[in-house]
Structures are given as C-alpha cells and as structure tokens.
Amino acid sequence: MLFKKKSVQERLQLLIDQLKDARIEVKLFKKRVENQIKKYLKRGKTPPGTLLAAWKISDVLLTTIDSSVISLESAQMMQQVGEAIKEATGAVSFDKLAGMFKELNNNLMNIGMSLRQMVMMQNQLVNLTQSISTNLSSMMNEIAGGTEQLLPEVLESIGAEFLEQLKVNDPELYDSIPEEIKRKYTQSSGE
Numbered sequence: 001m002l003f004k005k006k007s008v009q010e011r012l013q014l015l016i017d018q019l020k021d022a023r024i025e026v027k028l029f030k031k032r033v034e035n036q037i038k039k040y041l042k043r044g045k046t047p048p049g050t051l052l053a054a055w056k057i058s059d060v061l062l063t064t065i066d067s068s069v070i071s072l073e074s075a076q077m078m079q080q081v082g083e084a085i086k087e088a089t090g091a092v093s094f095d096k097l098a099g100m101f102k103e104l105n106n107n108l109m110n111i112g113m114s115l116r117q118m119v120m121m122q123n124q125l126v127n128l129t130q131s132i133s134t135n136l137s138s139m140m141n142e143i144a145g146g147t148e149q150l151l152p153e154v155l156e157s158i159g160a161e162f163l164e165q166l167k168v169n170d171p172e173l174y175d176s177i178p179e180e181i182k183r184k185y186t187q188s189s190g191e
Contacts, residue, residue: 009083012076016069023065030058037162038170044178049155056158160185 033054040047163185167174 009076009079012072012079016072016076019065019069019072023062023069026058026061026065030055030062033058038166038173041166041173041177041181044181046181046184047159052155052158052162055162156185 033051037047037051037055040051163174163177163182166177
C-alpha cells in the first residue's frame with residue numbers, strides 16, 4: 001500500500017480547517033454586503049432587498065459554520081479520549097479493553113449517526129461557502145432572484161434586524177438615517 005488511509009482525527013481536522021477557511025470567506029462577503037447597505041443608508045435611501053437577503057444569508061451561514069466547528073472539535077476531543085483510553089489500557093487484558101470499548105461504543109452510538117449526518121451537511125456547507133467566495137456576482141444574482149419571492153414583510157424584518165445591530169455597532173450612522181426608513185423597518189418588527 002502506497003497511500004495510507006487518513007485517520008478519523010485527520011479527517012476531522014481537515015473539515016475543521018475547511019470550515020474555518022469558509023468562515024473567513026463568508027465573513028468577508030458579509031462585511032462587503034454590510035458596507036453596501038450602509039452606503040444606501042448614508043445617502044438616506046432604503047437598501048434593496050437583495051442586499052438585505054444577502055446579509056441575512058451570510059449571517060445564518062456564519063452561525064452554522066461556528067456551531068459546526070464546535071461540533072467537529074467536540075468529536076475530535078472524543079476521538080482523542082478514545083485514543084488515550086486505548087493507550088492507557090494497552091497493558092490490560094484484551095477482554096477488559098474490549099469491554100471498555102464496547103461500553104464507550106454504546107455511549108457514543110447515538111452520537112455517531114448524528115455526527116455522520118452533520119459531517120455530510122458540513123461538507124455541503126463547505127461547498128456552498130466556497131462557491132460564495134469564488135463567484136460572488138452569480139451569488140448576488142441568485143439571491144436577487146430569490147428575493148423576488150420574499151414577502152415585503154420578510155425583507156422589512158431583516159431590515160429591522162440590521163438596524164438593531166447598527167444601533168449598537170454604529171450609533172452615529174444609525175442616528176443619521178432618515179426617520180422614514182427607521183419607521184418602515186420598526187413598524188414591521190412591531191416596535
């Protein structure tokens with residue numbers, strides 16, 4: 001055998017690294033969209049729905065990536081615990097070792113299926129985020145097409161969420177936004 005099969009630990013680390021790389025790309029994408037939205041607001045104009053939808057999608061992707069990385073790091077730690085048990089019990093009889101692993105396996109069996117599904121989903125997420133970074137213009141066109149189907153109330157809700165974050169992160173810009181834009185978004189959020 002010329003090629004050694006990658007260990008579970010190596011595969012988990014590869015996924016974690018890919019997700020962290022994708023996170024950087026999505027974060028940059030989100031920052032560009034935020035800046036475009038802010039330009040509209042600085043000019044006293046309502047930002048287009050495509051930008052608001054792109055901002056929300058990138059926000060959800062970042063949250064998903066972060067929770068996926070945490071999950072994979074937890075799986076990696078469980079794998080390391082298994083390896084440590086294996087090393088620590090190396091001198092113990094095979095029967096005891098088999099019993100310990102059987103018990104550990106029973107405890108982790110429920111997690112295994114969820115982890116496999118999560119890894120598959122994370123692979124899809126990695127592919128999606130890589131496509132965002134390599135083809136932002138087509139992504140914006142795709143988002144633009146999708147926003148035509150969104151109800152105005154949904155876009156207004158996203159706008160209200162953006163303004164709430166802006167109120168905290170950039171109060172000076174928030175204060176300079178015309179009241180009619182603030183009212184448009186705060187009415188939809190029920191404030």
